[in-house]
Amino acid sequence: xxxxxxxxxxxxxxxxxxxxxxxxxxxxxxxxxxxxxxxxxxxxxxxxxxxxxxxxxxxxxxxxxxxxxxxxxxxxxxxxxxxxxxxxxxxxxxxxxxxxxxxxx
Amino acid sequence: xxxxxxxxxxxxxxxxxxxxxxxxxxxxxxxxxxxxxxxxxxxxxxxxxxxxxxxxxxxxxxxxxxxxxxxxxxxxxxxxxxxxxxxxxxxxxxxxxxxxxxxxxxxxxxxxxxxxxxxxxxxxxxxxxxxxxxxxxxxxxxxxxxxxxxxxxxxxxxxxxxxxxxxxxxxxxxxxxxxxxxxxxxxxxxxxxxxxxxxxxxxxxxxxxxxxxxxxxxxxxxxxxxxxxxxxxxxxxxxxxxxxxxxxxxxxxxxxxxxxxxxxxxxxxxxxxxxxxxxxxxxxxxxxxxxxxxxxxxxxxxxxxxxxx
Numbered sequence: 001x002x003x004x005x006x007x008x009x010x011x012x013x014x015x016x017x018x019x020x021x022x023x024x025x026x027x028x029x030x031x032x033x034x035x036x037x038x039x040x041x042x043x044x045x046x047x048x049x050x051x052x053x054x055x056x057x058x059x060x061x062x063x064x065x066x067x068x069x070x071x072x073x074x075x076x077x078x079x080x081x082x083x084x085x086x087x088x089x090x091x092x093x094x095x096x097x098x099x100x101x102x103x104x105x
Numbered sequence: 106x107x108x109x110x111x112x113x114x115x116x117x118x119x120x121x122x123x124x125x126x127x128x129x130x131x132x133x134x135x136x137x138x139x140x141x142x143x144x145x146x147x148x149x150x151x152x153x154x155x156x157x158x159x160x161x162x163x164x165x166x167x168x169x170x171x172x173x174x175x176x177x178x179x180x181x182x183x184x185x186x187x188x189x190x191x192x193x194x195x196x197x198x199x200x201x202x203x204x205x206x207x208x209x210x211x212x213x214x215x216x217x218x219x220x221x222x223x224x225x226x227x228x229x230x231x232x233x234x235x236x237x238x239x240x241x242x243x244x245x246x247x248x249x250x251x252x253x254x255x256x257x258x259x260x261x262x263x264x265x266x267x268x269x270x271x272x273x274x275x276x277x278x279x280x281x282x283x284x285x286x287x288x289x290x291x292x293x294x295x296x297x298x299x300x301x302x303x304x305x306x307x308x309x310x311x312x313x314x315x316x317x318x319x320x321x322x323x324x325x326x327x328x329x330x331x332x333x334x335x336x337x338x339x340x341x342x343x344x345x346x347x348x349x350x351x352x353x354x355x356x357x358x359x360x361x362x363x364x365x366x367x368x369x370x371x372x373x374x375x376x377x378x379x380x381x382x383x384x385x386x387x388x389x390x391x392x393x394x395x396x397x398x399x400x401x402x403x404x405x406x407x408x409x410x411x412x413x414x
Contacts (some may be wrong), residue, residue, distance in 0.1 A: 098169060099112040104119045105160040 109186075109217035113169035113228060116160040121318035125311040128158070131302065135162045135277075138300040144250055144276035146296075149304030152348020155279040156233050158304070163229045163277055171223040171230050175237030175280075177287055181245050185257060186218040215261050220245065224255045227273030236280040236288045243295060250276065250298040309335060312349050320356030326366035329408050330355050333377055336404040343385035343397055351384040368409020377401050 118124075124132075135145045135158070145162065147155040163170045173184070191213045198206035223230040235243060248254050253270040278299060280291065307315070309331060317327035331352050338346035355376050359365065364372040378401045382394050 100115040100169070101112055103114050103116045103160065103170075103172070105116055105122070105157045105164075 108214060109222050109225075113222075114172050114231075116164040116170055118161065118164065122161075123311065123314040123318050124161075125308075125314055127308045127311045128154075128161075131158060131304070132162055132165065135302060136165060139166065139275050144278065144299040146278040146280065146299040146301040147304055148280050148282055148301050150283045150306075150348070151281055151345075152350045153304040153306055154349070155281070155304055156231075159231050159233065159277040159279050163231050163275075166229050166275060168273060168275070169226070169228045171219045171228050173219055173230065173232045173235075175232065175234040177237060177239060179238040179242045181242055182218070184218055184220040184242065184245055185255070186216050186221050186261070187258075188213050189216045190214050220249075221255060221257070221268065224249060224268060224270045224274050227271030230274070230276045232276065232278045234280060234288075235278045236284075236291055238289070240289055240292045240295075243292065246276070247292075247294055247298065249274075250295075306335075306338070306346075307349060312352060315349060316352045316356045319353045320360045322356050322360055322366065326359075327352075327356060329366045330359075330377075332408045333401065333404045334381070336408070337381055337385070337397070337400055340400055342400055344387055344393065345385050347381050347384045351380055354380045354384075368405060373409075374402060374405050377405055 138145050147159055149155050191211055194210040196208040217225070220230065222228065245256065248256055249270055255268040255270055257266050257268055259266045281288070312331045313324065313328050316331055317324055320327065334347045334352045337343060358376050358380070359373065362372060364370055364376065366373050378398045381401050382397050385397055386393050
């Protein structure tokens with residue numbers, strides 16, 4: 001079954017510039033509204049600065065975790081190699097217990 | 106999903122097992138052929154000790170033994186394995202009370218049969234009376250004995266369809282060329298891959314030792330029984346010569362009936378007649394029975410001369 005994607009999950013959708021983000025407005029601008037525009041741009045700048053800082057922190061956390069995973073993988077691979085290759089249980093027949101049936105001849 | 110049988114045979118000699126020089130020689134030769142990498146086939150008439158010898162050789166090899174008895178109804182599936190039933194798994198998930206999640210999963214259950222298990226784990230296969238199985242059922246043995254590879258059905262539990270035969274795997278076969286009922290001829294290709302050792306009846310010394318050990322009678326009495334049986338066998342009057350089994354039957358019956366193998370005892374003569382006649386006649390016509398009875402009486406008298414009355 002295919003899940004329906006929300007509008008926000010579609011890749012690249014956020015890159016389309018909207019009327020607001022492109023700075024255009026259908027209403028005729030008056031001189032006095034420049035203060036309002038300035039306020040709105042400042043608010044958006046603050047929001048985006050915060051978002052960029054959060055992404056930077058997340059990126060650092062991901063890089064730290066990747067380093068940990070890499071170190072752990074190397075350690076495990078070394079120990080697996082030291083133990084020698086394990087034979088597949090179904091191919092070569094490991095030691096296992098059998099029920100024995102004595103037969104006297 | 107693969108399952109397999111888990112019971113194997115551990116053969117061992119009975120306390121009174123007789124190993125004379127004759128038996129030792131046969132055993133050592135068979136072990137030599139096996140060490141050289143060839144399967145051994147013991148061929149001989151009924152009562153020549155084929156199965157016992159095969160089990161003895163298998164016991165000397167010291168590996169677990171898988172025993173198969175040839176049968177007309179056998180197919181490759183009976184030897185290799187097949188699908189027997191299935192596993193059904195059903196999960197009902199009600200973790201979120203308003204959501205019902207049901208997951209069903211059915212897996213066919215493959216079970217490896219005796220031959221596959223023997224090849225996989227390097228056991229000793231004793232295939233008794235293998236000519237009772239139809240030749241096409243035994244075809245699977247050709248690649249096992251020559252290329253050391255076992256062909257398996259593709260759908261074997263998702264596993265590979267070729268199994269490399271374990272280096273310790275050994276096969277011992279027995280067959281009776283004189284049997285007429287329910288047997289097939291051996292394929293040339295199969296016969297060519299094994300060393301066939303033709304077994305005749307044991308030598309006199311071995312037969313006496315076996316009869317004595319199996320019955321607990323005195324050596325002299327066991328000797329007398331064996332002499333009667335061997336004389337009937339050598340006479341060529343009977344349809345089938347009596348075997349060592351006949352001698353053991355006579356000796357054990359006498360032991361149970363508190364009798365003795367002496368010419369002075371009627372019981373000895375009667376038991377000999379009953380058992381030898383039953384062993385040597387397939388149909389049991391009156392004329393044949395009378396002939397064998399007379400022969401037994403003669404030999405009992407002959408070998409009992411000089412008995413203390």
